Amino acid sequence: MRSPQHPATDDIQLTEVLRALSDPVRLEILGRLAREGHLYCFELGAEMDLHKSTLSHHYRILREAGVTHTSQEGRRKRLTLRRDDLDARFPGLLDSILAAV
Amino acid sequence: MRSPQHPATDDIQLTEVLRALSDPVRLEILGRLAREGHLYCFELGAEMDLHKSTLSHHYRILREAGVTHTSQEGRRKRLTLRRDDLDARFPGLLDSILAAV
DNA sequence: TGGAAGGTTTGACAACCATCCAACTATCGG
DNA sequence: CCGATAGTTGGATGGTTGTCAAACCTTCCA
Numbered sequence: 001m002r003s004p005q006h007p008a009t010d011d012i013q014l015t016e017v018l019r020a021l022s023d024p025v026r027l028e029i030l031g032r033l034a035r036e037g038h039l040y041c042f043e044l045g046a047e048m049d050l051h052k053s054t055l056s057h058h059y060r061i062l063r064e065a066g067v068t069h070t071s072q073e074g075r076r077k078r079l080t081l082r083r084d085d086l087d088a089r090f091p092g093l094l095d096s097i098l099a100a101v
Numbered sequence: 102m103r104s105p106q107h108p109a110t111d112d113i114q115l116t117e118v119l120r121a122l123s124d125p126v127r128l129e130i131l132g133r134l135a136r137e138g139h140l141y142c143f144e145l146g147a148e149m150d151l152h153k154s155t156l157s158h159h160y161r162i163l164r165e166a167g168v169t170h171t172s173q174e175g176r177r178k179r180l181t182l183r184r185d186d187l188d189a190r191f192p193g194l195l196d197s198i199l200a201a202v
Numbered sequence: 203t204g205g206a207a208g209g210t211t212t213g214a215c216a217a218c219c220a221t222c223c224a225a226c227t228a229t230c231g232g
Numbered sequence: 233c234c235g236a237t238a239g240t241t242g243g244a245t246g247g248t249t250g251t252c253a254a255a256c257c258t259t260c261c262a
Contacts, residue, residue, distance in 0.1 A: 075237065
C-alpha cells in the first residue's frame with residue numbers, strides 16, 4: 001500500500017480548498033475534525049450512512065486539496081486537520097468557515 | 102425582463118458560497134469587485150476572453166449564491182459585492198478569501 | 203424606426219462528481 | 233492459516249459543470 005499523497009503547504013490551492021469544502025459531507029467531516037482533533041475513518045463509516053467507498057472518495061478529495069492529513073495506524077486510518085498549514089497559507093480562512101459550520 | 106433573483110441574507114448558504122468561489126474565473130471577478138467596488142459586466146467581457154454567455158453563467162452563480170448584487174442601469178448591468186451581508190452571515194470569510202486572491 | 207449595444211436563454215458537448223456495488227489489498231486476532 | 237476488519241480501486245450511473253454558439257430580448261441613439 002503506497003503512502004497517500006499530500007500536497008506541500010505551498011502547493012495548497014485556494015480554489016481546491018474551497019471546492020473541497022463546498023460539499024455538505026466534507027464540511028461535516030471538517031467540523032468533526034475541528035471539534036475532536038482527529039478521527040478514524042471507520043468511526044464515520046458507522047455514523048454517516050454512506051457507502052464506505054463514497055467516504056473513501058471524500059477522504060481523498062480532502063487530502064489532495066491539502067485540508068487533511070492521513071496516517072496509517074495498523075489497519076485503521078487516522079485523519080487530522082492540517083490547521084497550521086492552512087492557517088499559514090490562508091490566514092483566517094479555516095476559522096471563519098468553522099465558525100459557520 | 103424580470104428582476105434577477107437574490108437570496109435573502111439569512112438564506113445564503115455556506116456550501117453555495119464556497120462552491121461559487123471555487124472557480125478561478127469567479128474568484129477573479131470577486132477580486133475585481135473588492136478592489137474596484139463595482140463593475141459593469143461589459144467591462145469584463147472586453148477583458149476576460151470568454152464568451153459573453155459564459156460570463157453570464159458565472160454572474161448568475163455568484164448572484165444566486167448571494168455573493169454579488171446585480172442592478173440594471175439602462176442596458177448595462179452593474180455588479181457589487183454583498184460585503185455586509187456576507188460579513189454578517191460568515192464573519193471573516195470574505196476577508197480571508199480576498200487576502201489570498 | 204431601425205440598427206447597434208449589453209445580456210440572457212437554450213441547446214450541445216465533453217468533463218467531472220457523488221453515489222453505489224463488487225472485487226481487491228492489507229492487517230489483525232485466534 | 234482463516235475469517236473478520238478497514239479501506240482502496242474500478243466500473244456503472246444519473247446529475248452537474250464550464251464552455252461555446254446561435255437566437256433572443258431590452259434599451260439606447262441617430
